[in-house]
Amino acid sequence: MNSSFFDEAQIEGQVAKIDDEYTVVINRGKIHGVTPGMIFAIYDDETEAVRDPETDESLDVPIEKLRVKVFDVFSKACRAATFQTNSPISNMLKPSARLSRLITGRDRIENEQLRPDERPIGEVVVTVNIGDTAKSVAKGRME
Template sequence: MEAKVIKIIDDYRIVLNVGSNDRVTEGMLFQIIEKQGEEILDPDTGESYGTLDIVKATLRVIAVYPKMCICTNSKSTKALGDPLAFSITARLNVNLNQVSGGYNQNIISPIQLGDLAYKK
């Protein structure tokens, strides 16, 4: 299932253009992909095996509407050194100017309006 980022609420929540009409449910995972990865070709046959796309983020659906859903980062963080600390959702690397309400993390562009997400 393909979805698109249609709203960036803040650096914790993103809205995708799929919802219950598309059988999306709470807890479902989507990955936001940077589709500029290197194409991998078989050295003998020249057959393409696809591209090494970079995962910008893995999102978890937290609220579902008929045509859209709200997602948050599936990753969380804990306070250092405190085994009893509760987990908090990690921030998403979003384009803050669009906030409206290799595998090197340093070269991955921020999540932007129009980015595609795929059901994991």
């Protein structure tokens, strides 16, 4: 993914492992400045083509899959859990429904061993892949 889409002051890494349906390991840790409580956005490899209304040029906007919050930090890696989503289904909900969803539940990360017919009804499952870009979120943009 092209890093020019992002603020260079932020920490950028990749998903190194999917621990379970709520937890990922990111290949950035203490030596990179990661601390517990930091928020990382996980991005899709593809971008959304958006037309600039002033110039009519195509703007390639990164597609955010979900956000994870760091709870374990190691020297070169960290473990983070889901707590917020940007999946299309959640974005279609009314703001009050989104808030309720964020308080009462969190999205699951797709696991290759989990068959579609085994997913709980109504649960949003976001596909996260090893190698997906993980970018720290500036404190002012956490919500």
